[in-house]
Structure formats: C-alpha cells, structure tokens
Amino acid sequence: MSLPLPCRRRLIMRRLLRLVSGAAVLGVAALGAVVAWPVGSSVGPIPQDGNVDRGAYLARASGCIACHSNFEAGGAPLAGGAPLETPFGIFYPPNLTTDPKHGLGSWTREQFAKAVRQGIGPDGEPYFPSFPYTFYADFSDQDIADLWAAFQTVPPVTEPAPEHEVGFPFDQRWGLKLWRAAFFYDPDTEPVAGRSDAWNRGRELVRGAAHCGACHTPRNLAGGRDIGASFAGNSYLPGGSKAPAIRARDLTENGWTVSALAYALQTGVTPSGDAFGGSMAEVVREGTRFLTAEDRQAMALYLLDQDAPEGATAWAN
Secondary structure, eight states: OOOOHHHHHHHHHHHHHHHHHHHHHHHHHHHHHHHHOOOSOOOOOOOSOOOHHHHHHHHHHTTHHHHHOOGGGTOOTTSOOOOEEETTEEEOOOOOSSOTTTSSTTOOHHHHHHHHHHOBOTTSOBOOTTSOGGGGTTOOHHHHHHHHHHHTTSOOOOOOOOOOBOOTTTTOHHHHHHHHHHHOOOOOOSOOTTSOHHHHHHHHIIIIITOTHHHHSOBOTTSOEEGGGTTSOBSOOGGGOOBOOOSHHHHHHTTOOHHHHHHHHHHOBOTTSOBOOHHHHHHHHHTGGGSOHHHHHHHHHHHTSOOOOSSSSOEEO
C-alpha cells in the first residue's frame, strides 16, 4: 500500500534536506582542509656569509629595485613600488627596507629564503603571484645569503606600502593554495650539456632571475602562464600594456641580432632607433643596464638561440 501523496512529499523533502546538509558539511570540511593546508617546505639554516656586492648585482638582475621602488613618485629605494593594475585588482609591491615594522628588519635569513624561493611569508601565508617567486626557486643558498647581505645595507623607511586593493574572491589567501597547486612551476635553469658557458649563463638569467617569461608569455584567465608558448608575447600586462613575442624567430624576423639586443638591454634603444617604453624601459633603467656586458651578451645569445619550450601545453605561474 503506497503512502498518501502529502506523506510521500514530506519523505522526499526530508531526504533532500539530509543530502543538502551532508553536502554542506562536506563542503565546509573541504574548505577547512584547504585553509589549514600548509604550503611550502621547511628551510634549513643558511650559515654562509653573504657578499653584498654580488647580492646587489643579483637584486638588479632580478628586478627587485625596479619593482619595489617608486622613484617617479619620489619614493626611496626599495620602500615600496608603484601600483600594479591587473584584472584581479591593484597590487602594491611591499617595503623591503630594514625597517622592523614595515620592512624586512624583523625577518630571519631563513624567512627571507622561503619568501624569495617559495613565495611564502613569515606568517605562513602565500604571496599573490604578482610577485614572480617561481622564477627565483632555483636560487642557491649562496644567492640567498648574498641578497640578504645586500638588503641589510638598505636604510629603513618607516612607512608601509599601501594594502592591496583586491576584491572577493581574489582576496582570499586560502584560494592561492589551490592556485599554486594548479600553476606553480619551477623553470629549468640548469646548464645544458654541449652548450657554451655564455649560452647557459644567458639561459639561467632569462629563465630565472631576469624572469623574462613573467611578461613575455601568454596567460590564461586565472593568470597562469602557458609554458608551452614561452616568450610568445602577452597582450594583457598590468596597466593595459603589451609585451611582444621574443622567441628566437620573432626576434630574427624583426631585425634583432645578438649585438643589437645586448645594446638594447644596456641603452633601451632598438635597431630602428626607437626607445623601449612602458615596463621594458623600467627594466632597462633599473635593471639590465647595470649588468655586465658579458651577462647582457649572454642573455641576447640565448634569446636568439633558445631551446624548445618546456611542455606541449601546460599552465604555470
């Protein structure tokens, strides 16, 4: 004998409520697991002495001064950079001076290492990918010691950088853990057998410290880089600018030679006599013009004779 229609409806509703409640409990549990999910790995002691001059050079090559200084607004070196306007919000590069409250003054060398190589702050929270930490993942302990020594010479600035202007849901730091799981990629900067020392040095700089792929590689809607299309250009840079393709064939077709490219990295002047604009002008002004002639030559040599992109179609930070 079947139940009356009203009874059947109440029974169905009770079962639906149980299913919805169960799904909600599972959802909350999953969210809690993500929030509590630790990211990164522990960093051992870095006991070696740092070389201030080498650290300052690496900071120039890595874009630290260019990004974390706002000279156009009259800011002090490394006191916090100009705003980066992106589809996800506006990001403000932080104060990297020795001020203990607003800068690095209260950090340890190991906390600094974890921030640079893994993109994780002293509080254990991941940084937004506007900081290109993945390109620094292969920095050695000596690199870190040198950078740290150089940063210890920066006079303190007692003003904080502005807070990021990022709306929901991009302001949820726990979501960055999922983003990292999907897009974290450590570029291969190891020497390639059979290649010259200069070519391998250029590869190390271009793929690593100089992080050319951060701007010159296309990204998906979530901000992950298409590493299968490395250096193929990016039409959606912060502030609405574009970065051209810098694959070897693109550079050759546009009249670039090793000497011309090395000269442009020093002066910002192109083979046609034009000058770099936008963010590339800043890269030259605050970064590559301070490199040695040998390093600029090495970067140009690699860019005009690149090895194949890593991965057929893969997305990365």
